[in-house]
Amino acid sequence: MCGIVGAVAARPVAEILLEGLRRLEYRGYDSAGMAVSNGNTTERLRRTGKVQALADALAENPLSGHLGIAHTRWATHGKPTENNAHPHMSGDRLAIVHNGIIENFEVLKAALIKQGFRFTSDTDTEVVAHLLQAELNGGSAILDAVNTVVAKLEGAFALGVIQMDNPGQMIAARKGSPLVVGVGIGENFIASDQLALLQVTDRFMFLDEGDVARISCDGIEVWDQAGASVERDVVRYEHSVSSADKGEYKHYMMKEIYEQPKVLAAAMEGRLSNGRLLEQAFGAGASEIFDQVKQVQIIACGTSYHAGMVAKYWIEDLVGIPCNVEVASEYRYRPVVLPEGTLFISVSQSGETADTLAALREIKDRVLASLTICNVPGSSLVRESDLCLMTNAGPEIGVASTKAFTTQLVGLLLTTLALGRRHNLSEEKETEIVAALQQLPELTRQVLEMDKDIELMSQSFAEKHHSLFLGRGPMYPVVMEGALKLKEISYIHAESYPAGELKHGPLALVDKDMPVVTVAPRNGMLDKLKANLQEVRARGGELFVFAGCSEQVKPEEGMAVLHMPEVPAILEPIVFTVPLQLLSYHVAVLKGTDVDQPRNLAKSVTVE
Numbered sequence: 001m002c003g004i005v006g007a008v009a010a011r012p013v014a015e016i017l018l019e020g021l022r023r024l025e026y027r028g029y030d031s032a033g034m035a036v037s038n039g040n041t042t043e044r045l046r047r048t049g050k051v052q053a054l055a056d057a058l059a060e061n062p063l064s065g066h067l068g069i070a071h072t073r074w075a076t077h078g079k080p081t082e083n084n085a086h087p088h089m090s091g092d093r094l095a096i097v098h099n100g101i102i103e104n105f106e107v108l109k110a111a112l113i114k115q116g117f118r119f120t121s122d123t124d125t126e127v128v129a130h131l132l133q134a135e136l137n138g139g140s141a142i143l144d145a146v147n148t149v150v151a152k153l154e155g156a157f158a159l160g161v162i163q164m165d166n167p168g169q170m171i172a173a174r175k176g177s178p179l180v181v182g183v184g185i186g187e188n189f190i191a192s193d194q195l196a197l198l199q200v201t202d203r204f205m206f207l208d209e210g211d212v213a214r215i216s217c218d219g220i221e222v223w224d225q226a227g228a229s230v231e232r233d234v235v236r237y238e239h240s241v242s243s244a245d246k247g248e249y250k251h252y253m254m255k256e257i258y259e260q261p262k263v264l265a266a267a268m269e270g271r272l273s274n275g276r277l278l279e280q281a282f283g284a285g286a287s288e289i290f291d292q293v294k295q296v297q298i299i300a301c302g303t304s305y306h307a308g309m310v311a312k313y314w315i316e317d318l319v320g321i322p323c324n325v326e327v328a329s330e331y332r333y334r335p336v337v338l339p340e341g342t343l344f345i346s347v348s349q350s351g352e353t354a355d356t357l358a359a360l361r362e363i364k365d366r367v368l369a370s371l372t373i374c375n376v377p378g379s380s381l382v383r384e385s386d387l388c389l390m391t392n393a394g395p396e397i398g399v400a401s402t403k404a405f406t407t408q409l410v411g412l413l414l415t416t417l418a419l420g421r422r423h424n425l426s427e428e429k430e431t432e433i434v435a436a437l438q439q440l441p442e443l444t445r446q447v448l449e450m451d452k453d454i455e456l457m458s459q460s461f462a463e464k465h466h467s468l469f470l471g472r473g474p475m476y477p478v479v480m481e482g483a484l485k486l487k488e489i490s491y492i493h494a495e496s497y498p499a500g501e502l503k504h505g506p507l508a509l510v511d512k513d514m515p516v517v518t519v520a521p522r523n524g525m526l527d528k529l530k531a532n533l534q535e536v537r538a539r540g541g542e543l544f545v546f547a548g549c550s551e552q553v554k555p556e557e558g559m560a561v562l563h564m565p566e567v568p569a570i571l572e573p574i575v576f577t578v579p580l581q582l583l584s585y586h587v588a589v590l591k592g593t594d595v596d597q598p599r600n601l602a603k604s605v606t607v608e
């Protein structure tokens with residue numbers, strides 16, 4: 001999704017902005033641009049394609065100045081062309097960058113055209129530039145112009161604005177899209193994400209919904225939605241700077257898969273003691289809230305939704321209270337029934353997913369309490385929920401979520417323990433689960449040792465166009481996640497089904513060109529699953545099985561089997577996810593796709 005970087009400094013800013021854009025590449029984009037003001041002129045360069053194309057253009061036509069804004073665009077209104085790329089300008093003195101969607105842009109645009117403004121792009125953003133210019137033409141100062149214009153905008157936005165007549169300051173505004181201020185020494189910055197600025201600062205100020213800020217070299221002034229001057233806390237970035245680099249790995253995705261033993265341990269750190277969960281980890285007042293929970297509603301998108309689906313099995317089995325799970329894009333738009341005592345749980349890596357956030361805002365006042373399981377401290381979901389449990393996975397750069405998913409599962413299992421001890425879960429069972437959790441980093445490490453075998457297996461996939469993923473019980477959401485990974489990064493069509501559904505339709509698809517992947521831990525469903533696998537074999541389908549127990553599933557012709565380590569049943573959804581991540585990764589590498597930034601996708605989906 002679009003990325004913003006801005007800088008005001010005593011030194012030239014173009015290189016800082018460019019590096020910021022590079023660090024935002026993971027968000028997904030299709031064009032990039034920059035505008036720099038040197039007090040006499042504001043110059044702009046834009047290119048379609050990668051940030052490198054912009055870097056090449058800058059090498060030929062350097063932009064010099066101490067104030068600048070830059071942007072990576074993920075097309076919403078208008079194709080990914082140079083004209084549609086940001087920054088957008090009105091005249092030659094004002095430039096803006098925008099992330100989000102201006103929903104009423106058509107009405108505003110029509111009025112601006114009547115006033116004589118000429119549009120050079122198809123974007124919703126350009127209306128903001130002209131609206132600001134109209135205010136400036138009427139004699140307003142830039143800050144007043146921004147305040148007047150944001151009041152006219154419907155939708156979501158994070159904005160960065162520079163004006164040549166004010167070469168020492170930039171204006172930022174946010175409503176519904178993320179924006180953070182990077183606090184430097186004698187220089188300050190803005191960005192969509194802290195990662196963009198780690199090369200220049202590790203201190204950040206998160207703007208609240210509706211905030212407008214004026215940022216200069218030696219000061220940051222913030223006004224809230226009501227126009228009152230406010231102080232926002234400055235917080236230090238919590239993870240090491242190197243955690244955002246690729247290190248020895250070819251792709252961020254691989255690095256993130258391999259980080260799992262470490263981050264799974266971090267997801268539990270300080271939260272378990274003497275075989276029990278420390279529920280203070282969920283924040284002040286958590287215990288009182290948990291005491292009153294009678295049912296759970298989980299909301300999320302994509303991978304995070306799959307994590308929620310696994311949690312449903314855990315909560316209904318171990319806690320014994322109802323748990324509904326739904327994708328946020330559906331939930332937010334339908335009338336929902338919320339019985340008394342509902343705990344609303346949002347699950348999100350980024351904490352900024354527009355649909356998830358909108359769902360929270362929609363029902364917040366009608367539920368007992370809201371809890372978010374999230375990876376980004378200071379994100380909107382964290383700030384707007386009553387309780388939060390940070391997943392501590394560290395920055396996840398690969399668009400395809402890996403370590404974020406497995407750490408979300410840990411967070412959701414801890415939530416299950418917190419709720420369970422008030423309902424069906426005995427102290428002995430809690431201690432047993434805690435002991436199992438403590439084995440998780442080591443078990444994950446053992447699965448990573450299977451990497452070479454999985455890479456070999458991946459060769460059977462590279463030429464295929466379709467695939468089927470089957471699982472039963474809590475392994476059904478695990479194969480949903482496996483299928484999502486494969487389609488996201490290898491572009492192979494992958495469908496997931498509960499294995500029991502096979503004969504109700506998808507079996508018609510099975511032939512020698514349709515590889516069927518399944519996870520088969522040794523649980524109560526294994527015999528039923530094996531019967532489903534026979535149905536596939538009988539139709540000539542090629543099977544790829546990640547099996548839990550060597551005696552029970554044996555390789556045979558047309559059936560490749562890799563055996564997983566012995567895993568406590570409760571951990572199976574977490575541990576069995578890892579080989580599916582590795583399989584997708586290797587298939588994508590064989591196919592030569594852009595693993596970390598797959599086509600058409602964005603890391604953080606901050607628009608509907």
Ligand code: AGP
Binds near residue numbers: 303351352353
């Ligand atoms: C996962 O690989 C995806 N890229 C995507 O489905 C993602 O999980 C989804 O957009 C939700 O994001 P969030 O966890 O940041 O809310």
